[in-house]
Amino acid sequence: MSEPNILLNVNGIEVIYNHVILVLKGVSLTVPEGGIVALLGGNGAGKTTTLRAVSNLLAGERGAVTKGTIELRGDRIEALSPAELVKRGLIQVMEGRHCFAHLTIEENLMTGAYTRTDGKAAVQQTLDKVYAYFPRLKTRRTSQAAYTSGGEQQMCAIDRALMANPTMVLLDEPSMGLTPQIVGRCSRS
Numbered sequence: 001m002s003e004p005n006i007l008l009n010v011n012g013i014e015v016i017y018n019h020v021i022l023v024l025k026g027v028s029l030t031v032p033e034g035g036i037v038a039l040l041g042g043n044g045a046g047k048t049t050t051l052r053a054v055s056n057l058l059a060g061e062r063g064a065v066t067k068g069t070i071e072l073r074g075d076r077i078e079a080l081s082p083a084e085l086v087k088r089g090l091i092q093v094m095e096g097r098h099c100f101a102h103l104t105i106e107e108n109l110m111t112g113a114y115t116r117t118d119g120k121a122a123v124q125q126t127l128d129k130v131y132a133y134f135p136r137l138k139t140r141r142t143s144q145a146a147y148t149s150g151g152e153q154q155m156c157a158i159d160r161a162l163m164a165n166p167t168m169v170l171l172d173e174p175s176m177g178l179t180p181q182i183v184g185r186c187s188r189s
């Protein structure tokens with residue numbers, strides 16, 4: 001059972017790909033409510049795998065958590081589908097942007113609010129907030145994502161996650177493609 005101020009508790013997980021490739025062994029970490037935790041490590045260290053384990057995106061990669069437990073606010077979540085995890089406010093921004101190319105920037109952002117049930121006004125408020133984080137996106141709001149730059153697509157992917165009004169965001173390589181000024185501003189705010 002987690003302590004009350006622990007948002008995420010990953011306890012001794014093991015991850016195996018393709019039934020044989022052992023990639024994570026005994027990985028444990030906790031994220032406190034309101035806290036930020038960074039995973040650092042060389043290429044192939046297992047950062048992406050750890051995030052995929054938490055958001056239950058391993059199955060699509062023929063991977064599985066074979067030992068250990070993962071708790072969100074004290075509830076075991078290993079068996080929950082990625083969709084159920086999103087409904088609980090756990091949102092992953094995968095490495096490599098993954099915007100809907102044929103939708104505009106604003107349409108992409110609105111897809112992030114799909115699971116919300118707190119009404120249009122609240123969603124609009126969040127939209128204003130995320131545009132304030134990345135004003136560049138507001139100027140590109142009617143552009144098709146396919147025709148925006150790599151950095152703009154990365155901003156869009158991050159803001160789309162925030163549109164869900166999440167409890168927790170898992171960011172894989174969040175600064176990829178962003179200018180140092182924006183990275184610096186994000187890490188200060």
Ligand SMILES: Nc1ncnc2c1ncn2[C@@H]1O[C@H](COP(=O)(O)OP(=O)(O)OP(=O)(O)O)[C@@H](O)[C@H]1O
Binds near residue numbers: 043
């Ligand atoms: N789908 C997969 N099938 C088999 N092995 C995989 C798969 N995905 C990752 N791996 C292996 O798992 C290990 C960890 O990979 P992972 O992508 O988690 O590392 P990472 O820390 O995110 O690295 P990077 O900094 O390069 O993004 C690597 O040895 C990699 O080859």
Ligand SMILES: [Mg+2]
Binds near residue numbers: 047049095
């Ligand atoms: Mg990675």
